[in-house]
Amino acid sequence: MSEHDELQQKIADIGYRYLQRTLGELGGLRELIVRVGTGDVAAVGEVQRLAHKVYGSGSMFGFETVSERAHALELAALDPVDESVAQRLETCALALDEAVRAAAHARGIQ
Amino acid sequence: MSDASLHTVLYVDDEPDIREIVQLALGLVPGLSVHICESGARALELLPQITPDLVLLDVMMPGMDGPTTLQRMREHPAAAHIPVVFVTAKAMPQEVARFKDLGAVAVIPKPFDPMQFGQQILVIWEGVRRERTR
Numbered sequence: 001m002s003e004h005d006e007l008q009q010k011i012a013d014i015g016y017r018y019l020q021r022t023l024g025e026l027g028g029l030r031e032l033i034v035r036v037g038t039g040d041v042a043a044v045g046e047v048q049r050l051a052h053k054v055y056g057s058g059s060m061f062g063f064e065t066v067s068e069r070a071h072a073l074e075l076a077a078l079d080p081v082d083e084s085v086a087q088r089l090e091t092c093a094l095a096l097d098e099a100v101r102a103a104a105h106a107r108g109i110q
Numbered sequence: 111m112s113d114a115s116l117h118t119v120l121y122v123d124d125e126p127d128i129r130e131i132v133q134l135a136l137g138l139v140p141g142l143s144v145h146i147c148e149s150g151a152r153a154l155e156l157l158p159q160i161t162p163d164l165v166l167l168d169v170m171m172p173g174m175d176g177p178t179t180l181q182r183m184r185e186h187p188a189a190a191h192i193p194v195v196f197v198t199a200k201a202m203p204q205e206v207a208r209f210k211d212l213g214a215v216a217v218i219p220k221p222f223d224p225m226q227f228g229q230q231i232l233v234i235w236e237g238v239r240r241e242r243t244r
Contacts, residue, residue, distance in 0.1 A: 003138065004225065007134055007135070007138065007224065007225065008225075010134055011131060011134070011224055014127050014130050014131060015127075017127060021126075021127065049170055049172075052170055052199055053125060053199075055199050056198065056199025056220035056221065057125055057127065057128055057199075057220065057221070058221075059220075059221035060128065060131060060220065060221040060222070061127075067221070
C-alpha cells in the first residue's frame with residue numbers, strides 16, 4: 001500500500017470515529033435548541049459554534065451533505081433572533097440529524 | 111548562512127479528529143516536526159518550549175479563540191515574531207481580510223485536502239521566508 005493509500009485509509013478510519021462523535025453531539029444540539037425555545041439567546045450562539053465546527057469538518061471526511069446541512073444550521077443561527085428562531089433551528093437541526101444518521105448508517109454505525 | 115527551512119510547526123484546534131488528520135498530513139512532510147494541541151491557552155504554554163517556526167490556529171475554539179491567541183502571542187516576547195496561519199471554515203473574503211489585518215500571514219479554508227495540506231504549508235512558509243529576506 002502506498003503512503004498515499006495509507007493516509008487515505010487512516011482518514012477513512014478517523015472519519016468513522018468522527019461520525020460516531022457527531023452522532024453523540026446531536027443530543028446536545030437538541031438540548032440547545034430546547035433552551036433557545038425557552039428564550040435562552042446565548043444558546044443560539046452555542047448552536048452556531050457547534051454547527052460551524054461540523055460545517056468545517058464534515059467535508060474533510062467526505063460527508064458533504066452533513067457539511068452543507070451544518071452550514072444551513074449555522075446560517076439560521078446567525079439570522080436575527082426573533083420568535084421563530086427555535087423553529088428555524090429545529091428544522092435545520094433535523095435535516096442535519098438526518099444527514100449524519102444516513103452517513104453513519106452507510107458506514108454500519110448504529 | 112542560516113537554515114531557512116521549515117522545521118517545526120504547532121497546530122492548534124479543539125477538534126480531536128482534525129488534529130489527528132493534521133498530524134498525519136504534516137507527518138508526510140520530510141524533516142518537519144509537528145506539534146499539536148487543543149487550545150489557545152495550551153498553545154501559549156507550549157510556545158516557549160517548542161519555539162515553532164509557524165503556528166497554525168483554528169479560529170473558533172472555546173475559551174480563547176484563534177484571534178485572541180494570536181493577540182496574546184504578539185504580547186509575548188518569545189512568541190511575538192512567530193508567523194501565524196489561520197485554518198478556518200470562516201473563509202469569506204471579508205473574513206480573510208480581517209484575519210490578515212489581525213496579523214495572520216495566510217488563511218487556509220476548511221475543509222482542506224489532507225493530501226495537499228503539507229504542500230500548502232510549505233508554500234506559505236516560502237512566502238514568509240521571501241518576505242523576511244526582502
